[in-house]
Amino acid sequence: MPGIERPGPLYKQVAAAIRDAITSGEFPPGSPLPSETQLIKRYQVSRPTVRNAIAALRAEGLIDVVHGKASYVRRRPAPALTIERTVTRKAGTYTTGQTDWQENEAPSVSRATSTETTGPALGLDEGEDLFAIDRLHTDPATGTRILHRTLLPLAVAADHNELAENPAAAPEQIYALLATAGHKLTWTETVRARMPLPDERATLELPDATPIIETTRITHGNDDQPLLLEELRAAADRAQLAYRITADSPRTLRAVRS
Amino acid sequence: MPGIERPGPLYKQVAAAIRDAITSGEFPPGSPLPSETQLIKRYQVSRPTVRNAIAALRAEGLIDVVHGKASYVRRRPAPALTIERTVTRKAGTYTTGQTDWQENEAPSVSRATSTETTGPALGLDEGEDLFAIDRLHTDPATGTRILHRTLLPLAVAADHNELAENPAAAPEQIYALLATAGHKLTWTETVRARMPLPDERATLELPDATPIIETTRITHGNDDQPLLLEELRAAADRAQLAYRITADSPRTLRAVRS
DNA sequence: AGTCGCAACTCGTAAGGACGAGTGACGACA
DNA sequence: TGTCGTCACTCGTCCTTACGAGTTGCGACT
Secondary structure: OOOOOOOOOHHHHHHHHHHHHHHOOOOOOOOEOOOHHHHHHHHOOOHHHHHHHHHHHHHOOOEEEOOOOOEEEOOOOOOOEEEEOOEEEEOOEEEEOOOOOEEOOOOEEEEEEOOOOHHHHOOOOOOOEEEEEEEEEEOOOOOOEEEEEEEEEHHHHHOOHHHHHOOOOOHHHHHHHHHHOOOOOEEEEEEEEEOOOHHHHHHOOOOOOOOEEEEEEEEEOHHHOEEEEEEEEEEOOOEEEEEEEOOEOOOOOOOOOO | OOOOOOOOOHHHHHHHHHHHHHHOOOOOOOOEOOOHHHHHHHHOOOHHHHHHHHHHHHHOOOEEEOOOOOEEEOOOOOOOEEEEOOEEEEOOEEEEOOOOOEEOOOOEEEEEEOOOOHHHHOOOOOOOEEEEEEEEEEOOOOOOEEEEEEEEEHHHHHOOHHHHHOOOOOHHHHHHHHHHOOOOOEEEEEEEEEOOOHHHHHHOOOOOOOOEEEEEEEEEOHHHOEEEEEEEEEEOOOEEEEEEEOOEOOOOOOOOOO
């Protein structure tokens, strides 16, 4: 029944009408939308037009469609998991915000070479050797999955016996190793977001229209020398990142690309 | 000509074939895909199927479609703008990473009340009065637009004459005011990402399948009392956030929802 | 030679039909 | 009583056809 106005493509008018019905409370979060057949009658348009409108709302992340059942208004809770990107030092051992994450499998260690993106961040030329350590974590409280990758230059590992023997050590342990070797550590971190690649959609169990939040942490040693690169990826609808900032005297911060 | 295999819906097979052709280098970034008509011939499917496949690649952010011309493989440069989320203090004045941003219009000041999301972050009950100051910035080097919102509790503004008179002061000036009033300032910041609302798509000039990166900074005074909330929103394909981390002794970090 | 309009290409919107596939409830049968 | 099959409903896929709208280049006319 609700009237549809003149301007613009039909399917956008229908999408806007449904969106308004949702925000006005006619279809509260979690509730099902009318079936396609009912929407056809209600707005007097063809099925492709209704489906086109629904596709638009899906791309906005406003609804979830379940085959055989209905379309449901998506609940938009705040991200349930707050990942604290801090580093704490206590009596020579380091702790990061992630303390109780499960590791789904043993870390997978592989060899890689520095690329256009990772190279400069680590102060390397293109084509230098690296260890790449991949982990898949799960936060036990929320079930959120987190992809973690560590890039450790071979040249750095070679300087520390324990690292060369066990490159898959936890990052916190690597911090401790570097610190005992005389490095005064600082970290810089950049945060990006993007749509997932198909394989990331699968491993992170991402719903429609859900971006990835991605962060790159670089561990700097003495003279701001980059030693270690860590990447974190998580579903943006479940995870957010938290930082603490303190006023500092002037200094430059290195930008990181990826 | 390329053969299409059995499994799964036709349009997904076509989408996968095109995706492979892109990643294999047959269609490098910036180059146009074959026209719909050509893809119909190439894969021996109907136009809706081709369009459905193209829609899938759009949703992945892999291609951009231009009406009347063609579909182009999207270039995926690293975000051109790095927003440094740091605070620097020098002789009583504060500086943040954003120094050369243009303000497109005068800040728009409005009154608001604390909500379910902003209230707790500011230590307020629901329904308390706030100033809301909205700004639209443009980074001159890259043309990137940034939405900035400041939430200043009336109760805080009332404690400082200059703030009550001019709630639209720059955040750095507010920091300085609070500091001279005896507060030792610290900040916590949370970062999220999500798909844009329709109006954000417009004001931030967002392409298809481009998320928003969003950060909430809370200024804490003495006894960790929350005084000020700032929100930043930008297109995730153009902007990334940068933080500096230093090892700290144990302490808890307040999570922020929005 | 310059300008303007049309033609031919592109993608966008819309309708209609047909069938496949997942879900849930009901009822018949064991 | 319990199991299982059918049926009616949902959304998913795929086709054909038609026309609208933006872009570009060619060619005719001035």
